[in-house]
Amino acid sequence: KVTFFLNLYHTMIAHAYLVLGPPDSSLKWFGYFNTIAYQVSDDIFSLTELEHCVIRANMSYPTQFFSKFVIPKSHYRFAVEKGDLRINFALNCGSLSNPSRIFVFEVETLDEQLDAASRLFFEDVETRRQTGQTVELVLPRICQWYAEDLGSTRERRLQSIARFLPAKV
Numbered sequence: 001k002v003t004f005f006l007n008l009y010h011t012m013i014a015h016a017y018l019v020l021g022p023p024d025s026s027l028k029w030f031g032y033f034n035t036i037a038y039q040v041s042d043d044i045f046s047l048t049e050l051e052h053c054v055i056r057a058n059m060s061y062p063t064q065f066f067s068k069f070v071i072p073k074s075h076y077r078f079a080v081e082k083g084d085l086r087i088n089f090a091l092n093c094g095s096l097s098n099p100s101r102i103f104v105f106e107v108e109t110l111d112e113q114l115d116a117a118s119r120l121f122f123e124d125v126e127t128r129r130q131t132g133q134t135v136e137l138v139l140p141r142i143c144q145w146y147a148e149d150l151g152s153t154r155e156r157r158l159q160s161i162a163r164f165l166p167a168k169v
Helices: 002-020 028-035 047-055 107-121 154-164
Strands: 037-040 043-046 126-129 135-138
Touching (some): 028 043, 043 047
């Protein structure tokens, strides 16, 4: 399921960009993702529903306040049952904050590809030395949006992404 729906999501994104072009302002992103829809089996769902109600069905909602109002709460019988924090880094909507590469996922190598997509997402993590021994990591904003998927405390969040950080970090 994960392989199929990740590939479908990226196909829908590419199709939307080809037909409509990317949204030209940040305010248009939400409408854009709710406009594009595909039919799979007997269900029709938008990009937003595919992401949040199928692929991320058992994961947290984004922390942005307005997300509560624009993300649908639909239920699909074929939704992915088990959440995986790496899905946050595998979904690529083509925004400037996403890596420039999109994977074509394969069932046989999905686990390795999810790890690779996660490592790719963290390639450009910045470190800033503070006073003394303290080092500040500047993580991608998606880590803030879906912090609950990464862990319940700051330490657990860092532990869950540590394996994807570059060796220099």
